[in-house]
Structures are given as structure tokens and as C-alpha cells.
Amino acid sequence: MKKKSMSIHRTALLMLVLAMVLAACGTSKDEPASTTEGGTTAAAGGDTIKVGILHSLSGTMAISEVSVKDAEMMAIEEINAKGGVLGKQIEPVIEDGASDWPTFAEKARKLLSENKVATVFGGWTSASRKAMLPVFEELNGLLWYPVQYEGLESSPNIFYTGATTNQQIVPAVSWLLENRGKKFYLLGSDYVFPRTANKIIKEQLKAEGGEMVGEEYTPLGHTDYSTIITKIKEAKPDVVFNTLNGDSNVAFFKQLKDAGITSKDLTTLSVSVAEEEIRGIGADVLTGHLAAWNYYETTDTAQNKTFVESYKKKYGADRVTADPIEAGYDAVYLWAAAVEKAGSTDVAKVKEAAKELEWDAPEGKVKIDGETQHLYKTVRIGEVQSGGMFKELWNSGEPVKPDPYLKGYTWAATLSAGN
Helix, strand or coil: CHHHHHHHHHHHHHHHHHHHHHHHHCCCCCCCCCCCCCCCCCCCCCCEEEEEEEECCCCCCHHHHHHHHHHHHHHHHHHHHCCCECCEEEEEEEEECCCCHHHHHHHHHHHHHCCCCCCEEECCCHHHHHHHHHHHHHHCCCEEECCCCCCCCCCCCEEECCCCHHHCHHHHHHHHHHHCCCEEEEEEECCHHHHHHHHHHHHHHHHHCCEEEEEEEECCCCCCCHHHHHHHHHHCCCEEEEECCCCHHHHHHHHHHHCCCCCCCCEEEECCCCHHHHHHHCHHHHCCCEEEECCCCCCCCHHHHHHHHHHHHHHCCCCCCCHHHHHHHHHHHHHHHHHHHHCCCCHHHHHHHHCCCEEEECCEEEEECCCCCEEEECCEEEEECCCCCEEEEEECCCCECCCCCCCCCHHHHHHHCCC
């Protein structure tokens, strides 16, 4: 019995040792660690660096976001053709936010936790950004957000390559008050960006001698604007300040024209209608209407000439570039430059390397503000021409320092007090 018991113990011990050896053999020495020193999941194992691309490729926002994805892919291909980043090729992992804010949060978590991406380029609406923000902060990921927004935010885990409020909305309101009239009608989609933007505009109108004569919001994807157009006619504004997003703009502007109202009768200024949306709405519908951005396809820089030619060569001569498209393209190059400077994809190191980083973008020189992680950007106001392009009417003359909390405006003190 004693010998038999010792034999059983020896066998069990041998099996345990064998299992430990097999487990050790099953772990590749080349396999990346699950986290980097900055707390982010590793993404630079092997010959590639994985990055996420997260936009609405379906749903009401696809009209705008698909082209941003295309520009980011083009930037990745260009960088890879020049040798990649840190000697490695960039490997994009594409996900569809489907114009649904919880889906954006879910896909962001997947990209960071499962796909182990080094960074994510994505979003359009502020609702999508705010849905993703806590995920990036929890997992210490890095999001490059390419669209103008309402400000009053600065996350340590987001770089904002579109305009903040003092680089688009605030200067646009001042220009309109000086050049088009004092009476404003505010129209927007019913979510955080339009409501916050209009809250800011109302304070600015009070301070600068303007008057709000109407304010309306409709759900994203809304298509019947007949009642609102009747209200606009009755209010007799000088300006409709438009913060509608997505394909609602198609319905609104076509119905406005059908009601006999053209740009000669009423000034509209939009902050989410660019060249891509003009393609969907029709230049014949939008001719003479205004938009405020930091970039147009017609922006006169050597870098933009190359950018536009490359984009059309890749995607077709009928395709157009636009502000968020260019800002998405910029984001990839800025991230790549920061990674090269840092010598690492580690979030903390990339953020430090990105401070005050400058780049000659298609829109002109941009610089990352180290304090807010927003860009210095030139402000532009343009008028839609019959060919679907913008004629620039005004620009700020130089890149404007980002001021997301509007600290430089006394009338905005109550707006940023809680932030």
C-alpha cells in the first residue's frame, strides 16, 4: 500500500511539472504585454501598430462620417507608404458607430480592450463623443475627435482637431451681427451640441446687441420642416443660425427652397454643412447660403492642393473634401508625429510629445495647445457657390488660440462657471 501511494504521488508530481512546462511553452516571448507603463493596452507588438477608426458608417450620420473615415484611411496609407510609424505599419481596425451613441461607447471599449489599439480616430456628434469619453478615461485610451463642437470640455484622453466655440460659432455670430442683421432664429437638432451652442449664442447676442426671435429643435433624422418654416416666416429674422446635423439638413433646405425662400430673402449660416453635405443637398438648393468652418476645399495652400488631388485620385473626381474630412486627416498625421517624437505609443508619452506640436496642414499651420489638447485654427466664413464650393468671405488672419471654456469673454462667465 505504501509503495502504491508513493507511486501515485510521483505520477501526480510529474503531471504537474509537465503542465507547468507546457504552459510556459505556450507563451510566446514576442507576445506584447497586456498593458504599457501608461496604463493603456499594448498595440505595437509584431510588425504593426493597431489603431481604431470609429465612425457612423450607417444611419442618419453616415452622410457626413463615411468621408471622414476615408480621409483617415488615406492618411494611414500615405504614412505606411513612407515607412510607417516607429518602423512599423499602421493597421486600422474599423468599427461602425451606426449613428447610435451607446454603440459608440460599446465599440470604443471593444477597440481598446479586445483589439488593443494604440489610439482611436472617431466620432462626429457631441453625443457620440460624450458617450465615448468615460470609456477612454476609464481605460486610459486616446481619442482623436475631428469635428467642431460646443466647447466647455477638455478631457485628458481626447485631442480635439475640429474647432471649439471661439474658433467657429462665436466669431460667426459677431460677423453676422456686423454684416447681416441683429435678429436671430436658432434652429438645431435635439442633442447636446445644438442646445449648448445656442445657450452660448443667446448670451453672446445679449452682450453684443442681438436679439433671438425664435428657437426650435428637432430629433436627428427629422424630415418635416413645414411648421418650423412657417414660424420662421412669421418671426422675420435677419439670420437663421443652423445647428442641424446629418440628413435633416437635406430636408430643411429643400423645403425652405420649396417655400420660396432663397439666400436672397434670408441669411442662413450653418456650422455642420460643408462640401460633403452640399453634395447630398444640392448646390442649386444651397447657393448663397453661408457656413463657418476652418477649412474649405478652396482654401489656398500648397498642402491643400496636394491633399485635394490625392483625395480625388483615390476616391473619385466627383468626391469633395471638407472641414471634418481634413481634420480627420490632420489627426492621423499629428498622432503619428507625436508617436515618432515620443518613441512610443504609450498614452502619457504621446500626450507629452504632442504639446505645442506644429504641422503644416491643408488648412494652414495648426498647433496643438498643450493645456487643452485643442488646435490653434484659422476661422473662415464662406458662401456656397453654384458649383458646390465655398467662396471665402472672411477669415481671422491667423490661427486662433483655442478657448473651450470661453475664459476670454466676460459675457460667458456664467456658462463656464460650473466647468
